[in-house]
Amino acid sequence: MRCSSNLCIALTVATLTTPLCAKRTKAAPGVFEALSNSGASQFAAAVRDTPDLLDLLIAGEIAHLLAPADSHSPSLFRPRHGSLPHERRASNSSTPITLQAVAYNQRLEDMQSGTSRSRALKGRTASPDPYYGFVVETVHEANLNDDAGQNLVVQPVDHYSASDDDDDGPTIIAQVYSGLGKVVNVLKGKFEFARCANKTGSIYRVEDYFSVPENLCNTVEKLKLTIFEALVKCSSLGELLNRRPSITVFVPSNEAFEDAGIVEPDHRFSKQTGGKIKSLVVPNFLGYTPNLEDGQVLTSMNGTKIRIEIREDGIFVNGAKIVQRDIILENGVAHVIDEAFPWR
Structure with a gap:
């Protein structure tokens, strides 16, 4: 018998929060626990409400989540009336969420270690060509050749170093260029979550949701x-x-x-x-x-x-x-x- 939509989502969420996969990495928490640990509980709630993204997560196809931190961005929430609590936007809440999910990309991993910055500085001193970052492919749908997912551009920030003192607040290590000219900061720090086949995924904190590209x-x-x-x-x-x-x-x-x-x-x-x-x-x-x-x-x-x-x-x-x-x-x-x- 086919399960109801709500039951299917509940089962998927349970899979992502408990070690149902026989080969799931034991050292890393489930994705929702990792999102909570990273301070992105609002984003976690949005992921729970996005069945397509949940399916990709449970299949192990998402290696990176660029998760808006609760302290920075309430973008998916708005006041319904001045005296009423916030509610999630009714208009296709999955649209900006899938833009935050990326399959494996080594340069994102390098970015957190400072390797991307080293490449940037080397490029500036060794040749006249400035370093203009790299492209990541998200799982958000796009009108591109070869059925590619929507691309975003990531620009590592030159002043980042692995030894930066964070006492004055979060360190910005990169910026992401998205739709409508919006640029979003990426914060230093990476949180791992368990995927199948002894793999781990990575959560990077960002200061806001990316803007959905338009025509x-x-x-x-x-x-x-x-x-x-x-x-x-x-x-x-x-x-x-x-x-x-x-x-x-x-x-x-x-x-x-x-x-x-x-x-x-x-x-x-x-x-x-x-x-x-x-x-x-x-x-x-x-x-x-x-x-x-x-x-x-x-x-x-x-x-x-x-x-x-x-x-x-x-x-x-x-x-x-x-x-x-x-x-x-x-x-x-x-x-x-x-x-x-x-x-x-």
Whole structure:
């Protein structure tokens, strides 16, 4: 007989809190005990309410949880009324939760030991190329090629060292770039939980939930990149750019457009604008900053060549500097640049 939804969840939770797996590691606690130990009980409650994530945890497919600490983030809770207690958001609570779960990634392990910082410093002293972190794949669904899960970019913080004194508060060891330009701090400290087959998973504390990536048009609207938004609308490219998987978009800032003489675009720009917008879009390439290389030449949607330069003062795209990096989209990534190079 098929069990009810609530019973199935209860059985799954029991599996994750008691050693039902014959080969479960004895030295590490279950995931919910580990989350409690890490000070992430609110996140633990959200995980309990997310059946898909529970299934992956019980199967041993989740190696890392980036868990918002209770003391920092009440993001999944809100007051229903001023005098009533908090309640969980009714709208698809699983959406931000799956964005916090990652399959095994060695660089996350290195980050806690300071190895990633050592690589960063070596990169800065041995060559002119700054170190731009690494990409992790979450179990959150995304519109990317090869059915990949949603990616996030992790940037280790240079001033971290394994001997830092924590008396003045938690040490920030990295930052995570997520949707809508949100950047979340990762705190020093790792908590292990038991997986099957004598494996352990890791819990890293973060200061907030990651923002769920949205499509390009929603993203530029919410970031108030109004001129680019208007140009996309009048060129009728919005639906194409929102749906095409694995794109990289270089978005000129409002100031960049103003410097190029584009202030209040309207439908008169539609015929000439389409090609210029396409010259800012690279198809079938996830150009997160860790994936960009000095001297690399990318081909845009209309065939324009885009040359990447990595200097000590930043990353440049056809001479335009990236001033806001790694804005994660549901179908790729966007970077804000300080020149509208197709309009030069």
